[in-house]
Amino acid sequence: MPDSSPSSDRLPTAPDEVKIVIAGGFGVGKTTFVGALSEIPPLVTEEVLTDVGQGTDSLDGISDKTTTTVAMDFGRITFTHPQPMILFLFGTPGQQRFWFMWDDLCHGAIGAVVLVDTRHVEKSFAAINYFEERHIPFVVAVNQFTDGDRYGADEVRDALEIAATVPVLICDARNRHSVLTVAIALVTHALTAATPRPLTRHGAHA
Ligand SMILES: Nc1nc2c(ncn2[C@@H]2O[C@H](COP(=O)(O)OP(=O)(O)O)[C@@H](O)[C@H]2O)c(=O)[nH]1
Numbered sequence: 001m002p003d004s005s006p007s008s009d010r011l012p013t014a015p016d017e018v019k020i021v022i023a024g025g026f027g028v029g030k031t032t033f034v035g036a037l038s039e040i041p042p043l044v045t046e047e048v049l050t051d052v053g054q055g056t057d058s059l060d061g062i063s064d065k066t067t068t069t070v071a072m073d074f075g076r077i078t079f080t081h082p083q084p085m086i087l088f089l090f091g092t093p094g095q096q097r098f099w100f101m102w103d104d105l106c107h108g109a110i111g112a113v114v115l116v117d118t119r120h121v122e123k124s125f126a127a128i129n130y131f132e133e134r135h136i137p138f139v140v141a142v143n144q145f146t147d148g149d150r151y152g153a154d155e156v157r158d159a160l161e162i163a164a165t166v167p168v169l170i171c172d173a174r175n176r177h178s179v180l181t182v183a184i185a186l187v188t189h190a191l192t193a194a195t196p197r198p199l200t201r202h203g204a205h206a
């Protein structure tokens with residue numbers, strides 16, 4: 001039977017099991033990203049948006065959004081080539097009021113994808129700060145919403161003052177090939193960056 005698992009010749013030597021975090025502001029496409037990439041039905045802890053979030057969760061530009069992630073999204077993808085590796089995907093809850101969970105979610109992760117919504121790039125600024133401050137490797141994935149302004153990678157890099165060493169990619173969170181490319185870019189970036197130091201339980205480096 002042909003091997004249908006994703007493959008890439010670009011993956012550097014990696015541990016058998018790798019955890020990555022999918023982060024970014026509210027409504028940038030994190031749940032969509034995990035769902036497009038996961039080989040198992042993603043565990044999604046979505047709740048229907050209610051009045052409780054009114055005034056807190058800005059639906060500006062995402063008025064058709066009816067659910068929100070209250071704990072996390074979880075997915076998994078298995079690589080067999082160039083070596084066996086299981087990638088565990090953890091999507092963060094986007095709303096500021098759930099940020100107390102981020103340190104736990106990021107514990108043991110080799111790095112993060114920060115998704116950026118082209119219509120509201122500023123929504124992902126706090127996520128970028130979070131990973132920068134903790135020296136956790138990350139890549140930025142610009143999610144091109146069809147009805148949004150078409151920001152290019154350079155414009156997003158300038159707008160969010162992203163360091164030249166951080167890869168910025170264009171992606172479509174609904175497209176499996178596209179999100180796979182982003183995930184591989186993150187693993188490559190994280191494993192080729194300076195040897196990461198182990199994280200303490202609180203996300204700070206030991
Ligand atoms: N046009 C377009 N819509 C998207 C894209 N990614 C996500 N969406 C939609 O944007 C909305 C918010 O996505 P969601 O994954 O729930 O965002 P989250 O809050 O970051 O988890 C949903 O209605 C998605 O279907 C994309 O790349 N293009």
Ligand SMILES: [Mg+2]
Pocket residue numbers: 030031032068069
């Ligand atoms: Mg979500």
